[in-house]
Amino acid sequence: MANNSDQPIIRQGKWKYTWHMMKTNKACYAMLLPFMLFFTIFTILPVVMSLPIGFTNFNMIETPKFVGLSNFYTLFLNDDVFLIAVRNTLIFAIFTGPFSYVLSFLIAWLINEMSNFWKTFFTFVYYAPSMTTSVYVTWQLILSGDSYGYLNAILMDLGILNAPAQWLTDTTYILTVVIIVQLWMSMGAGFLAIRAGFQNIDKSMYEAGAIEGIKNRWQELFMITIPSMGPQLLFAAVIQISSSFTVGMVGQNLVGLPSTDYAAHTIMNHATDYGSIRYEMGYASAICFVLFAAMLLANKGINWLLGKYLD
Amino acid sequence: MARKRRKKQQSIDKLKVSEKKKRVNGSLGGDIAIFVFLCLLGAFMVFPLYYSIIQSMKPVEELFVFPPKLYVLNPTTNNFSDMFKVAASSWQVPLSRYIFNSVFITIVICAANLFVCCCAAFVLSKCKFPGSKAINQIIVIALLFSSNATWIMSFLVMSKLHMIDTYWALILPSVSTAMGLYLMRQSMTTIHDSMVEAAKVDGAGLFRICWQIVVPNSKPALMTLIIFAFQGAWNIQGGALIYSEELKTLPTVVQQITLAGLARQGVTFAAAVVLLIPPLVVFLIAQGNVMETMANSGMKD
Numbered sequence: 001m002a003n004n005s006d007q008p009i010i011r012q013g014k015w016k017y018t019w020h021m022m023k024t025n026k027a028c029y030a031m032l033l034p035f036m037l038f039f040t041i042f043t044i045l046p047v048v049m050s051l052p053i054g055f056t057n058f059n060m061i062e063t064p065k066f067v068g069l070s071n072f073y074t075l076f077l078n079d080d081v082f083l084i085a086v087r088n089t090l091i092f093a094i095f096t097g098p099f100s101y102v103l104s105f106l107i108a109w110l111i112n113e114m115s116n117f118w119k120t121f122f123t124f125v126y127y128a129p130s131m132t133t134s135v136y137v138t139w140q141l142i143l144s145g146d147s148y149g150y151l152n153a154i155l156m157d158l159g160i161l162n163a164p165a166q167w168l169t170d171t172t173y174i175l176t177v178v179i180i181v182q183l184w185m186s187m188g189a190g191f192l193a194i195r196a197g198f199q200n201i202d203k204s205m206y207e208a209g210a211i212e213g214i215k216n217r218w219q220e221l222f223m224i225t226i227p228s229m230g231p232q233l234l235f236a237a238v239i240q241i242s243s244s245f246t247v248g249m250v251g252q253n254l255v256g257l258p259s260t261d262y263a264a265h266t267i268m269n270h271a272t273d274y275g276s277i278r279y280e281m282g283y284a285s286a287i288c289f290v291l292f293a294a295m296l297l298a299n300k301g302i303n304w305l306l307g308k309y310l311d
Numbered sequence: 312m313a314r315k316r317r318k319k320q321q322s323i324d325k326l327k328v329s330e331k332k333k334r335v336n337g338s339l340g341g342d343i344a345i346f347v348f349l350c351l352l353g354a355f356m357v358f359p360l361y362y363s364i365i366q367s368m369k370p371v372e373e374l375f376v377f378p379p380k381l382y383v384l385n386p387t388t389n390n391f392s393d394m395f396k397v398a399a400s401s402w403q404v405p406l407s408r409y410i411f412n413s414v415f416i417t418i419v420i421c422a423a424n425l426f427v428c429c430c431a432a433f434v435l436s437k438c439k440f441p442g443s444k445a446i447n448q449i450i451v452i453a454l455l456f457s458s459n460a461t462w463i464m465s466f467l468v469m470s471k472l473h474m475i476d477t478y479w480a481l482i483l484p485s486v487s488t489a490m491g492l493y494l495m496r497q498s499m500t501t502i503h504d505s506m507v508e509a510a511k512v513d514g515a516g517l518f519r520i521c522w523q524i525v526v527p528n529s530k531p532a533l534m535t536l537i538i539f540a541f542q543g544a545w546n547i548q549g550g551a552l553i554y555s556e557e558l559k560t561l562p563t564v565v566q567q568i569t570l571a572g573l574a575r576q577g578v579t580f581a582a583a584v585v586l587l588i589p590p591l592v593v594f595l596i597a598q599g600n601v602m603e604t605m606a607n608s609g610m611k612d
Contacts, residue, residue: 046464196605231609
């Protein structure tokens with residue numbers, strides 16, 4: 001805008017120029033301020049703070065004392081429950097991450113093949129569970145441990161089970177059950193992004209493809225559809241990582257915290273346990289930091305993996 | 312004039328339909344198979360929702376019938392009125408207070424989130440200034456750290472700021488969401504720069520350009536933002552942040568009722584349904600807008 005008058009300032013050095021630009025764009029910073037204020041306090045600060053507090057034995061009452069790496073040392077070498085939590089989180093992450101991602105993609109693709117009315121209808125049907133956090137009571141009813149629990153009743157009627165199974169307290173079932181409920185709720189914003197990505201693709205691409213000799217839906221999918229919706233896929237992947245690494249609420253509501261023998265204990269549950277029950281904030285911070293680092297790493301991986309679809 | 316325009320629109324629609332029918336690839340058999348598959352899986356998705364609605368309308372005689380019925384013979388609203396009685400007798404706070412809390416928090420969060428995100432998204436998408444690039448990158452990374460990942464650490468921050476057990480603890484963390492800003496920014500970048508430039512030439516300030524030109528032109532994103540903010544706010548659970556009974560939100564109370572066990576089934580399901588319906592309705596109304604916004608959500612960097 002003010003290019004001509006800037007010339008002498010540029011000569012005076014880069015910093016002066018930056019300072020000048022900052023002054024001319026005062027209004028921009030003013031408009032950004034309210035967002036950045038809350039964003040810094042409630043998102044950036046918590047994430048950044050987790051490392052330094054992880055080095056202390058903070059418990060909300062006494063002044064924190066520096067304890068070096070001892071929290072991380074305990075976490076990886078002495079805390080058996082944490083290792084169980086890591087294992088469970090990885091299992092969860094595989095099912096509610098990649099598995100649910102591919103599932104969202106497939107369902108979005110299939111929905112896209114329908115006519116307009118059914119598109120709207122099915123999108124609503126599949127997205128609806130993720131909007132509800134209260135309906136797990138129905139799941140409690142279905143999975144109830146006595147012979148009046150619906151699943152037990154059905155399976156016993158069919159002769160598959162002889163005695164009612166304790167779906168929510170027997171360690172052999174807990175993880176599977178929570179994963180299924182989690183999957184049921186996992187078609188969230190990522191799913192919508194993929195759905196929209198399908199709608200965004202230019203129809204003429206398919207016609208051109210047909211002329212070039214594409215014969216069926218599969219070829220259409222791999223040669224036209226996926227390459228042309230890379231950005232949406234990446235966005236969905238980020239959302240999916242974010243939700244799959246922090247699973248825990250559903251399990252907590254469904255099978256309790258801690259679950260029997262820590263069978264459905266995730267890293268998030270572990271952090272909740274130390275953070276808001278035992279108030280060992282130093283240790284909880286260390287756990288959170290490990291979780292954040294893992295999420296960033298997964299994000300880098302996804303970026304590298306999907307990078308070839310982005311131009 | 313309007314009639315003429317409608318006619319034109321109709322003929323355009325017809326064109327679209329005939330284009331749709333002329334599918335290039337795919338067969339009728341495949342279509343039917345896909346439809347059946349989607350219906351089956353969809354039934355699994357909807358069943359718990361459907362069943363909790365049914366269950367909430369059943370009178371006591373039908374609630375505990377075994378095997379359970381998938382329909383209601385004599386629908387009642389008793390469960391809903393019982394819900395008010397249960398809340399009043401258990402915690403000395405009438406249910407209407409919880410409902411007020413939830414509605415109040417939801418409205419404040421939606422309005423604040425909308426205001427803050429629109430301002431920031433406009434600046435980040437339409438202005439260049441030192442630091443804008445860095446902030447854009449931070450936002451993309453911050454999409455990872457949604458509130459359910461950071462709440463333990465933000466609990467620490469809030470306790471330092473003495474916000475625990477006030478409305479602020481529920482409202483402020485949801486005001487600035489990376490997701491809201493990101494979606495808003497993506498859709499605002501599709502607006503032509505020339506419009507902004509023209510307004511600048513006419514002497515409008517940044518704030519006026521934002522609210523009179525850019526925001527009205529990104530209505531779909533606005534609706535989407537409201538939906539996401541609404542879902543998040545409506546489902547906020549007090550958890551460790553709130554312990555005074557009169558400040559708790561509806562979801563917290565529903566959970567407290569649920570803890571009483573399945574014996575109080577009617578009330579439990581009635582409460583669950585009260586929580587369930589508003590987000591579904593809001594989404595259903597604005598679905599078209601959501602799809603349009605999400606189409607712009609792609610990441611290109």
